[in-house]
Amino acid sequence: MTNPITITRAGSRPSAEAPAEHFTGHVRFDPLFDASAAAPFSGAYVTFEPGARTAWHTHPAGQHLVVTAGVGRVQEWGKPVEEIRAGDVVWVAPGVKHWHGASPAVAMTHIHLTGALAGQGAEWLEKVSDGQYGQ
Amino acid sequence: MTNPITITRAGSRPSAEAPAEHFTGHVRFDPLFDASAAAPFSGAYVTFEPGARTAWHTHPAGQHLVVTAGVGRVQEWGKPVEEIRAGDVVWVAPGVKHWHGASPAVAMTHIHLTGALAGQGAEWLEKVSDGQYGQ
Numbered sequence: 001m002t003n004p005i006t007i008t009r010a011g012s013r014p015s016a017e018a019p020a021e022h023f024t025g026h027v028r029f030d031p032l033f034d035a036s037a038a039a040p041f042s043g044a045y046v047t048f049e050p051g052a053r054t055a056w057h058t059h060p061a062g063q064h065l066v067v068t069a070g071v072g073r074v075q076e077w078g079k080p081v082e083e084i085r086a087g088d089v090v091w092v093a094p095g096v097k098h099w100h101g102a103s104p105a106v107a108m109t110h111i112h113l114t115g116a117l118a119g120q121g122a123e124w125l126e127k128v129s130d131g132q133y134g135q
Numbered sequence: 136m137t138n139p140i141t142i143t144r145a146g147s148r149p150s151a152e153a154p155a156e157h158f159t160g161h162v163r164f165d166p167l168f169d170a171s172a173a174a175p176f177s178g179a180y181v182t183f184e185p186g187a188r189t190a191w192h193t194h195p196a197g198q199h200l201v202v203t204a205g206v207g208r209v210q211e212w213g214k215p216v217e218e219i220r221a222g223d224v225v226w227v228a229p230g231v232k233h234w235h236g237a238s239p240a241v242a243m244t245h246i247h248l249t250g251a252l253a254g255q256g257a258e259w260l261e262k263v264s265d266g267q268y269g270q
Contacts (some may be wrong), residue, residue, distance in 0.1 A: 004212045004231040010222025032224050038197040039226075039250055041176065062173040066246070068203075087145025089167050091174075096139040113248065115174055130172070135259045 005091045008033070018046070022124045025052025032111070042116040048072060048108050053101025053133060057126040061115030065090040066102065072108030076102040084108070143168070152183070156238065157259045160187025167246070176250040183207065183218050188236025188268060191260040196250030200225040207243030209235040219243070235265045
């Protein structure tokens with residue numbers, strides 16, 4: 001049984017470095033909340049230093065991104081790179097191959113909100129090459 | 136069918152005044168995204184001017200609040216008022232009677248992330264009296 005109301009205080013959850021296996025450059029996670037039975041999606045701030053980005057990946061249950069600071073990029077496989085800025089909201093439908101990250105010169109922070117299918121929130125693929133990133 | 140990736144640009148969705156029926160004081164909604172079949176929860180920034188608050192209410196599927204600015208208050212029915220500040224995260228379990236809002240002198244903004252049960256995200260109850268708010 002969970003508490004009726006749970007307050008997780010600022011500063012009580014440590015920052016975490018994103019795994020080098022699935023990210024290029026320096027990327028920091030600041031967790032907000034984990035998925036639960038009642039609300040089966042997790043949330044975290046993700047901060048990408050300039051030039052940093054995810055690998056190509058898909059989300060079995062989709063993902064919302066709420067850009068809270070800076071300027072970044074998102075690209076669907078086979079489509080042009082799109083610039084995203086603070087205040088933009090991105091929806092990535094289930095199963096869509098894509099990447100997201102900072103712009104080359106400016107960092108970017110977004111909140112990710114990600115559901116899971118059979119316990120899996122992301123399926124990771126190959127890294128985004130400098131050529132793909134720089135297009 | 137939805138698009139593979141949808142970018143909703145900052146400034147493209149108008150702010151909305153919260154309905155006076157369920158809120159006290161001036162409260163503004165800035166929508167982020169609506170619930171969908173793949174991601175059955177909605178999200179919005181909610182900004183409460185000093186002294187403004189929700190009515191008492193419950194969430195059939197629970198609710199996450201991510202406080203992004205200022206200082207506010209949250210209270211579970213029968214429990215003390217708790218102060219919340221930028222960076223705090225609140226989880227309200229399904230069916231728990233509560234209210235949230237700004238502090239008396241300082242505004243508060245949070246993102247709400249709210250699931251729905253049978254299409255309903257909130258069940259609204261009586262207003263929070265000045266005495267309850269000021270405790």
